[in-house]
Amino acid sequence: MGxxxxxxxxxxxxxxAELISRSGAWAKExxxxxxxxxxxxxxxxxxDEYWKxxxxxxxxxxxxxxEAQISPEISIFRNQAKTEISFKNGNLLSEMLPKVGNCxxxxxTDATSLDLHWAQDVYGKLELAGQNPVERTLATLNTAMAQxxxxxxxxxxxxxxxxxxxxSAGSTDAVIHHVVKVDAGASxxxxxxxxxxxxxxxxxxxxxxxxxxxxxxRVQDGQERHMLTHIFARIGADATFKSFTLTAGGKMTRNECxxxxxxxxxxxxxxxxxxGDDDFHHDDTVFITHDAVNCESRQVFKKVLRNxxxxxxxxxxxxxxxxxxxxxxxISQSLLLDEDSQFLAKPELEIYAxxxxxxxxSTSGAIDEDALFYLRxxxxxxxxxxxxxxxxxxxQAIEEIEDPDLAQAxxxxxxxxxxxx
Amino acid sequence: MLxxxxxxxxxxxxxxxxLKGVNLLLEAGKVHAIMGPNGSGKSTLSYVLSGKGGYEVxxxxxxxxxxxxxxxxxxxxAAAGLFLAFQYPVExxxxxxxxxxxxxxxxxxxxxxxxxxxAGDFLKVVRAKAKDLKIDADMLKRxxxxxxxGGEKKRNEILQMAMLEPKMCILDETDSGLxxxxxxxxxxxxxxxxxxxxxxxxxxHYQRLLDHIKPDVVHIMAAGxxxxxxxxxxxxxxxxxxxxDLLEETA
Numbered sequence: 001m002g003x004x005x006x007x008x009x010x011x012x013x014x015x016x017a018e019l020i021s022r023s024g025a026w027a028k029e030x031x032x033x034x035x036x037x038x039x040x041x042x043x044x045x046x047x048d049e050y051w052k053x054x055x056x057x058x059x060x061x062x063x064x065x066x067e068a069q070i071s072p073e074i075s076i077f078r079n080q081a082k083t084e085i086s087f088k089n090g091n092l093l094s095e096m097l098p099k100v101g102n103c104x105x106x107x108x109t110d111a112t113s114l115d116l117h118w119a120q121d122v123y124g125k126l127e128l129a130g131q132n133p134v135e136r137t138l139a140t141l142n143t144a145m146a147q148x149x150x151x152x153x154x155x156x157x158x159x160x161x162x163x164x165x166x167x168s169a170g171s172t173d174a175v176i177h178h179v180v181k182v183d184a185g186a187s188x189x190x191x192x193x194x195x196x197x198x199x200x201x202x203x204x205x206x207x208x209x210x211x212x213x214x215x216x217x218r219v220q221d222g223q224e225r226h227m228l229t230h231i232f233a234r235i236g237a238d239a240t241f242k243s244f245t246l247t248a249g250g251k252m253t254r255n256e257c258x259x260x261x262x263x264x265x266x267x268x269x270x271x272x273x274x275x276g277d278d279d280f281h282h283d284d285t286v287f288i289t290h291d292a293v294n295c296e297s298r299q300v301f302k303k304v305l306r307n308x309x310x311x312x313x314x315x316x317x318x319x320x321x322x323x324x325x326x327x328x329x330x331i332s333q334s335l336l337l338d339e340d341s342q343f344l345a346k347p348e349l350e351i352y353a354x355x356x357x358x359x360x361x362s363t364s365g366a367i368d369e370d371a372l373f374y375l376r377x378x379x380x381x382x383x384x385x386x387x388x389x390x391x392x393x394x395x396q397a398i399e400e401i402e403d404p405d406l407a408q409a410x411x412x413x414x415x416x417x418x419x420x421x
Numbered sequence: 422m423l424x425x426x427x428x429x430x431x432x433x434x435x436x437x438x439x440l441k442g443v444n445l446l447l448e449a450g451k452v453h454a455i456m457g458p459n460g461s462g463k464s465t466l467s468y469v470l471s472g473k474g475g476y477e478v479x480x481x482x483x484x485x486x487x488x489x490x491x492x493x494x495x496x497x498x499a500a501a502g503l504f505l506a507f508q509y510p511v512e513x514x515x516x517x518x519x520x521x522x523x524x525x526x527x528x529x530x531x532x533x534x535x536x537x538x539x540a541g542d543f544l545k546v547v548r549a550k551a552k553d554l555k556i557d558a559d560m561l562k563r564x565x566x567x568x569x570x571g572g573e574k575k576r577n578e579i580l581q582m583a584m585l586e587p588k589m590c591i592l593d594e595t596d597s598g599l600x601x602x603x604x605x606x607x608x609x610x611x612x613x614x615x616x617x618x619x620x621x622x623x624x625x626h627y628q629r630l631l632d633h634i635k636p637d638v639v640h641i642m643a644a645g646x647x648x649x650x651x652x653x654x655x656x657x658x659x660x661x662x663x664x665x666d667l668l669e670e671t672a
Contacts, residue, residue, distance in 0.1 A: 369474065374511040377471050378521075378581060379499035379529035388516050388524065395515020395564075 019147065026120035027112035034124050034143035041137040050134045053312040053344045054254055054283040058226045059138055063173065064198040076219060076413045080405050081163035081191050085150060088167055089197070090174035092148055102156030103188060108149035108177060119151050119179045126205040126232035130258035134287070139230040139256070142203040146177035153181045154188035154212070161189035161217075161406070170224060172197035178204040180214065184236075187213035189403065195222030196250075206233035208241055210263055216243040217406055219413065226252040237263025237292065244401050246410055247274035247282055248417045254283040261288070261295040261323075271300040271400035275390075275417060276309030276341070283312035284332070290323040290353075299330040302397045304390050305341035316348040319356050326351075328358035335393045336364055337386070387418040422620040423447040423470075423589050428481035430462075430469050430645075439465045441645035442481065445622075447589070452621040454631055456656060457642035458664045463624045464508060466642075467593045471505040472498050485589055499525075500532035502588030506578040506595050513565035518577065521565045522547060522584055529585060550583045554610050572603030579610035590614070591622045596630040608633030628660035641667055 020031050044056040058064060083100050086093040097105045111117045124143040130136060150164060168174045174196055182188055186209070208214050220227060227250055235241050247253050257270045274282045288297045303311035313332035334343030345362040367389055375385035391414065398414075401407040423445070430440035439462045447453050457463050469476050470483055472495035483491050490498050513521065527537040538546075551561055554576045566574050575595055582590055592611065596604050611621070611634050623634055631639070631653065639655040640647045641664070649655065649667055659667070 368511075371511045371513055373473050373495060374507065374513070375521075375525075376495035377473075377499055377505055377507075378525035378585065379496050379532060380524055381496050381528060381532070382494070384524065384528060385496075388521070389513070392513050392515040392564075398515075 019145070022113070024113050025115040026117055030120065030124040031144050034140050037128070038137050038140040038144055041135045041140060043137050053314070054281065058199070058252055059228050064226060076193060077163055077191050077409055080409055081161040083160055083162045084165055085162070086165045087148065087176065087194070089169055089172045090148055090176060100158060100162060102154060102186065103158045103162070104153040104155070105162070106151045108151060109147060111151050118153065118181065122179050122181060122205050122207050126207065126234055127203060127230070129234070129260065130232045136230060136256065138201060138228055139203050142175055142177055142201050142230070146175045146203065149177040149179065151179045152188065152190065154186040155183050156186050158188040161191050163191040163193060166194035166196065168195070168197040168200070170197045174200045176202045180204065180206040182206070182208045182212035182214050184209045185211050189215040189217070192218040196225040196227055198225065200225060200227045202229045204231045206231065206241070208233065208235045208239045210236040211238045212236065213240040214242070215402060217401065217410070218245040220245065220247040220253060221249045223249050225250045227254070229255045231257045233259045235259065235261050235263065235266050235268055237265055239263060239266045241268040242400065242402060243270050244397070245272040246414065247272070248414070251279050252281045254285065256285045259288045259297070261290050261292050261297065264293045265295065266292065267296040269298040269300070269400050271397045273302045273394040273397040274304065274311065276303065276305045276311060277421065278307040278309060280309040282310070284315070286315040288317050288328070290317070290319045290326045290328065292323060294325040295323070296327040297329070298400065299332070300397045300400050301332040302394045303334040303343060304337065304393065305334055305343065306337035308340040310341070311343040313345040313347070313362065316350065317358055319351040319353050319358065321352040323353045324355040326353060326356045326358065330360035332362045334364045335390065336366055390418060391415065422449045423483070423485050425483045426481055428469070428483060429479045430465060431477045431479055433475050433477050439645055440469070443645070443647060445640065445647065447620050447622060449620055450617045451637045452615070452623060452634060453638045453640065454623045454625060454636040454656060455640045455642050456625060456659055461642045462645040463642055464593055467505055467591045467624060470591060471495060471503060496528065496532065499585070500529045504582050504585055504587035504590045506582060506590065506592045508594040508597060510566050510574045510578055512567045514567050516565050518563055518565050519547065519561045522581065525581065526584055547584060551580055553613065554580050555606060556580055571598035572600070575599060575603065575607050576610065579607055583610065583614060589620050591624070593624045594626065596625055596627060604630060605633060628656040631656045643668055
């Protein structure tokens with residue numbers, strides 16, 4: 001399969017949708033500029049250092065041939081998230097978006113038909129800021145092409161988590177773009193669940209104002225899909241950003257998270273766990289920029305791999321000049337359940353300040369034989385003992401979830417997934 | 422209860438013989454103690470009986486109530502009624518002590534074809550037994566053995582033993598790393614499980630533990646063999662004179 005030029009990919013999307021002509025002023029400008037940027041940047045290529053461990057082919061291909069079954073509904077978070085918004089085949093299902101206290105929820109489609117909207121300060125803007133030093137053209141394409149998404153504006157404490165549930169059929173190519181704005185003193189928890197079809201390209205831009213707090217929990221299921229996600233976030237002073245992703249399916253997943261700490265005394269966490277089996281490739285690519293004083297950033301990733309599954313971690317902490325008292329922590333670990341699986345890690349630190357504590361560690365290991373024997377000696381059968389030790393391995397990442405109910409829901413889901421396989 | 426005949430064991434990795442013909446007959450309801458110098462093969466015996474990997478049985482047999490346990494997986498041995506209290510209990514971060522205990526109890530029941538214990542019943546039983554061992558609710562909630570002191574780890578082993586109600590209990594240097602008070606507490610826990618039917622094999626370096634858990638028979642092990650067996654007075658002899666005399670006697 002030859003690689004199409006970004007022109008071809010974009011032009012097709014533009015022609016199909018006649019997006020730009022239908023857009024209101026702000027969206028027209030954002031899409032136009034993104035499409036121009038995408039064309040000048042060019043699509044990722046196999047030889048790009050940034051795509052060293054993950055082949056971009058499936059993401060840049062004109063289309064993906066797949067006729068996957070829609071996986072059965074998962075019930076995770078039903079009890080924890082009362083507010084649910086659904087997407088099917090990339091389209092927003094909810095006619096009437098739910099009313100939530102201290103929070104405005106709108107559809108991207110509605111907002112982009114307007115000439116003015118608060119989203120204009122965020123949409124495509126954080127994505128643009130995240131293009132340096134590495135170009136992420138597939139996110140730029142998303143800015144240019146996305147017709148669906150949610151705009152979430154938290155103006156105060158949002159009590160219940162908001163759940164976005166997206167399901168798409170096997171042959172679907174979903175392009176979704178969410179924008180989140182958290183005002184000063186506001187807080188919101190966003191949960192993403194669902195099953196994407198052949199291919200998904202999801203971008204989320206998050207602006208967290210001073211003293212704001214954003215929590216994000218994501219569960220990626222589904223058997224066949226190829227998934228590329230980007231989170232671009234800018235975090236103000238005394239603010240919190242926490243994101244956790246559990247991936248328990250899919251052929252190919254690349255989750256990129258690009259965070260910029262621009263205000264003092266803030267704290268960000270990006271954590272993730274995956275269960276990989278067989279034809280499974282999972283890539284976490286994280287770039288955290290410290291551009292303020294006394295901020296903490298944590299990256300905690302755990303990958304459990306078997307039957308030839310591949311895990312990738314590329315994580316970078318950039319501490320800019322003047323970002324003193326930075327506390328950066330990064331750990332990426334894999335549990336390899338057999339000798340066919342592999343974990344490729346590239347941790348990076350780039351530091352231009354002199355009063356900084358940064359640590360990083362990356363390990364690959366097998367099941368601890370002593371622990372396995374201990375469990376079996378108590379009567380736990382080997383497969384169950386391996387499951388327990390897998391949970392034990394992943395626990396550190398789950399501990400990064402602040403809300404104990406959500407952490408418990410993730411743990412139960414994980415336990416169920418392990419028992420089913 | 423447990424009959425060990427002519428047991429020969431080598432390390433799988435290196436061609437090294439550790440047990441060189443161990444014979445032991447442990448009758449139901451009795452407490453046997455094994456003492457012996459470092460490297461005599463005491464811990465190896467406990468590992469081989471409970472099914473740890475890395476050892477090769479080159480000759481001999483071990484039967485629990487007539488069943489060949491050496492042919493069983495470790496979990497099958499446990500379900501058959503064998504329990505090893507570890508010298509170094511393993512820490513398992515991220516798995517709650519309670520989850521671990523309940524999984525163990527119900528796994529054994531399942532292997533034996535018995536119905537599982539309900540969450541409510543389990544909670545009731547575990548709370549009562551934990552209280553006897555001065556194990557508080559926090560220790561039950563915490564991850565298995567993580568951040569436990571030496572004494573807490575050993576008490577946790579005895580709690581597992583109390584919950585699993587094995588027929589044959591092997592205690593591998595349960596007194597190591599314990600102060601006098603902790604040792605008394607552990608011994609009380611063990612004595613509470615003595616019911617005239619349950620059998621114990623207590624492996625220890627020191628006579629002290631045997632002051633609290635009174636043995637019926639004491640065996641001295643050296644260089645992979647039982648070199649002498651006798652009553653409780655044998656432990657006192659070791660305490661007073663060390664192993665040197667005994668080793669010379671049998672050399």
